[in-house]
Amino acid sequence: MSSDEDKLSQTFSALANTTRRAILARLAEGEATVNELAEPFNMSLPAISKHIKVLERAGLITQGQKAQFRPCTIEVTPLIEISNWTEQYRHIWESRFDQMDDYINQLQGE
């Protein structure tokens, strides 16, 4: 098992949670502090901090060092890695769609 594969497992694992994916969606609109993130989710600060730590360990976000604010920023590298991993299977779903098209055309021609 290469360390690259381990990292991919860590990213997939971090994304296997609706709250963490919602945090990422919020950060896609711009950086936010932990307080700002906690508010819409109606979660305690310790609960949201735990999710933020998981995202940070997976490299999906970074947290600034600015005194009490420490805004969180979304990081794109693990998302690109997930995208690249998924792309290797695109030819399979495209060929299945082609087969489906052929089948439908065949039905319509009959």
Add this chain to the structure above:
Amino acid sequence: MSSDEDKLSQTFSALANTTRRAILARLAEGEATVNELAEPFNMSLPAISKHIKVLERAGLITQGQKAQFRPCTIEVTPLIEISNWTEQYRHIWESRFDQMDDYINQLQGE
């Protein structure tokens, strides 16, 4: 939390394992029985069967009903869902690359 989101969590969770991703990569080349899958991984049948069950529950593979063979087939729907989820972030990494390009051009111009 919608059931769609739950399903996405289940897919991400199933993919957070190198052996399960390797099984998918093998099935991308064509269907295979549990015995055929177990061989290259040098794993016991019960161990590989456990991974197959996780992939099956996430809808990433299906297992045929043909007597003792029961070949496994890769299923594309959850992979398309992961791809669609990731695509929503593409504009972020593309805009960051654009910013990087601008910065490099600026440095080269100086």
